[in-house]
Amino acid sequence: MTKLTVYEEFKAFYNKAYSFLMQKEAENNLALGLLNQIAESNKYENPLFILVENGSELEGVLLMTPPHHLIVSFRDGFEDFVETSRQLKEITEQRSIEIPGFIGEKNAAKRFAGIWTSGDNSSLVVHMRQRIYRLAEVKDIPISNGKFVQAEDKHQDLIANWLLGFIEDTPERSIPLEDAKKRANEMLNENSIYLWEVDGEPVSMARSARRTDKGITVNLVYTPKEHRKKGYASSVVAELSRLLLQDFDFCTLYTDLDNPTSNKIYMDIGYKPIIDSIMINV
Template sequence: MEARVHASFETFAEPAAEVFGADPVRHTGALSAVASARSRRQAEAMVSVHDGDRLHGAFIGDRGWPAMVSGLPVDAAQLVADALVDAGAKLPGASGPEPQVEAFGQAWTGNIGVTPEYGFRQRVYELGTLVDPTGVRGEFRQADADDTEVLLRWRAEFLAEAVTYVPPEQNPAQALAHQLTGGSVFGLWCVDGEPVSMAFARVPEAGMTRIGFVYTPPDQRGHGYAAGVTAGISRRAQQAGIKHVALFADDANPVSNRIYQRLGFEYVLSYLEVKFTGEPLRH
């Protein structure tokens, strides 16, 4: 087998589309990283794995987020870790299905002498038949530029509360504006015209969008608003013709998992995250 480290997105785009596009729900995290890399024409780590003339796998790490290893076969983990060390790559962690994460985590940390810290688990769901929640007061609407202030505030609160590792953002307002103008959609659940909950649907990749940033401020929780906004943004995605609607749920949060299942989301697989902590002995 051969691991090819790509210096430009142009050479990585074709193998990435072939590997990740073959199963967009399994590779939802990798496809988000690909979208980010495409917009900037680069990423920190892009690797394709080849077995003779056959494409065997793909790996991407971007912008300080955990590297996405869902497309990296277990038998290629050491090969890719070796190639990335030789290329001088710096990785804060990895995320994906458990076998791939454990294989790459062991290979990478063994190479550079840091400690793998396994922990955060998420469930990946895909929407089947959408079931609207009942008895939830309010209505759904799509957010726009006039909602920037509340979206920025809730986006920051969501990241602080629900995401285990967040790379520092130099300009959150610019990041939000890019999301709003780049084909992604924020939705709001409103009561008497006032927003009480939000959700986000990423720009589609390979016929898949992922719902995220599902957030209700603490003083508004317990009224079903998160279910309402998730159903609203999911319905909008389906009406737009998007085939696969996916989302992540914290494995340790039984409330959110129950909500998503009641809305018609079906469990697909689990993701494990590993952080690479400590000072590398070599790089």
């Protein structure tokens, strides 16, 4: 019988959830990377840690860092979404937790979200259709004029404004400029932001994030409108991926399926699609 267990102690949850998620390391890069971030810092308030079990068998992992969507990962062939939804509703009601939506493998997340809303699929809103890519080797592609550099403290305001531009181009919730500056400072302290510069002027950026055991994610790829269609995004992502592959076996990234240009860019670099994901608001 399916049973949901809430874990108050992170280490106990981590030990069980991590090994389950590692069975599909690249596909589960979001949850795995988030678990590693939680293990290394206390930046997330009131996280929700739940395991879905059937007897001694682990069937799924549910993870949420409010106010973000609940990450759902189930074993292949899992079917007991009705009981899982029922128990999750009990847990969230008892703890006064609001779940804004779900993110996970497309088919499982859609089925779970439909049952969560009592079969009223008309109330579901697709926040973003995504595809997860994996890269093990960068193709030999043309590189734009310019050079690949690591961002420095002097770039904080630029990165903050580009972060706002990135959010504006996506379905993500907007944030105040001060919050963007804070996030830019955090990323600079992590040494995770890289730029493409032409004649000393930054024209595009990308970030390394969410390491797993053998992989790491590339995200926050952004080029301001005045510099687009010149190959700068391809160049910065290709060079960052090459750099990361010196220490990791593979890179992963998420794309917005409604943006065919970015999907083509990444495939030209060598990224290969491995799974479709979906973010659903409920």
